[in-house]
Amino acid sequence: MYAIIYIIGIFLRYAIIVSMRFSKTFVKTLREAPKDETAKNGALLTRAGYIHKEMAGVYDYLPLGLRVLENIKTIIREELNKIGCEEVLMSSLQNPEPWEKTGRFSDQEVDIWFKTELSSGGTLGLAPTHEEPITELLKSYISSYRDLPLYVYQFQTKFRNELRAKSGILRGREFLMKDLYSFHTSEEDLNRFYAEVEKAYGRIFERLGIGDLTFETFASGGIFSKYSHEFQTLLPVGEDTVYYNADKSVVLNKEVLNPEVLTDLGVSREDLEENTAAEVGNIFKLKFKYSEPLGLKYIDEKNAQKTVYMGCYGIGVSRLMGVIAERFADNKGLVWPESVAPFKYYLVGIGENGNRVAEEFYAEHKTETFFDDRDSRPGEKFADADLIGLPYRLVISDKTLAENSAELTNRQTGESKLIKLSEI
């Protein structure tokens, strides 16, 4: 009995959360973008009611925007869980201690800290990334080789006091990031997992609809490895410059475009084409960089103390939303890939009969439908449908009802066709 009530409760809650009709949401679309929103992604996402700017580089995510973020998170989460990762949520407020051990609490070393004071005295930081705290955290849980390997990730708001926030949600001072950290007993195992993450990232970007635009890119590797890998999505307004050969089997960041690297990669400068791109992911073999200074050790089979090998793997979740918005938009508005779109259908009823049948349709398909039930003229609804950019627009009117059908329009191609109501 209680179980049934519980299940019904979940179902109702689900229906309440996911349904959305235009007349009931507080969100409005804008004909013109605010003048301080000049980047295409920021302008369109604002006009279409996905985001709202609080200040430079700081945004609110409104109901539609939140759904996009959640869809991106779900895809990442599914692919990471598949390779054995565990999700956590760590704190944003940071105790300076572990950061002081690695030298990274210094403003000279890391110049993007937001720092604040405790009222009882003492300084705190707002996490720009989480290597130190995760390493510190796992000291409490890793003691034996039997505890390893371990892969821990989170979706976290990061704070970075960028000198200049810009480009809509592509470079913010507060942004959503997925950060994964791996822990190993050997370099071979780190390499093995690193390769698994490379593949998982490929699947993630594929599912996000930017697979053929996103390339694993050689970038500078810091002190402990020759290279790191970035995942760069080709984008005219991207901040990075990449070079690639004809079949794009070799892609490298401008920062490592030098004779030595070219030789290493077996390509020559003449064969490389230049393009701009946005960095959507970065993977790094940290090895002992953090585990050594912070003392993250384990006992091996022979009872010897060993230092843990680490890797870290980031994906800019909110930046991805901006990249996808920016990349696929046309002159009418946003064009979401189906996998990240907040809803699949933009439903419009025209005329008394059209609206009545649209209501009926909506009752059956709430979870995937955004219902424009406003008392507005068709033209306005079509304009907003284009702006909001859901994959399909579904129009029900006397005209389509005469055929017992609804008109289905593909936002991307603009193609329309009538489909029988019974077949939807």
Added chain:
RNA sequence: CAGGGUAUAGCGCAGUUGGUAGCGCGCGACAUUCGGGAUGUCGAGGCCGCGGGUUCAAGUCCCGCUACCCUGACCA
């Protein structure tokens, strides 16, 4: 951080030689409309970014500050 620009209604803008603020969109009511951002009538909405100053009088002139945008530098 350097250089350039902007700040007036929810959004976009106008505001002359200083005289107490206007337009379009949006919003409310009514009527007529209803397949690509309708039309008409009436209406609500403003500490003119903040703080000083000059003046009988400042959105407008002067000084200072702040925020925001662009280019660059910076950027796990």
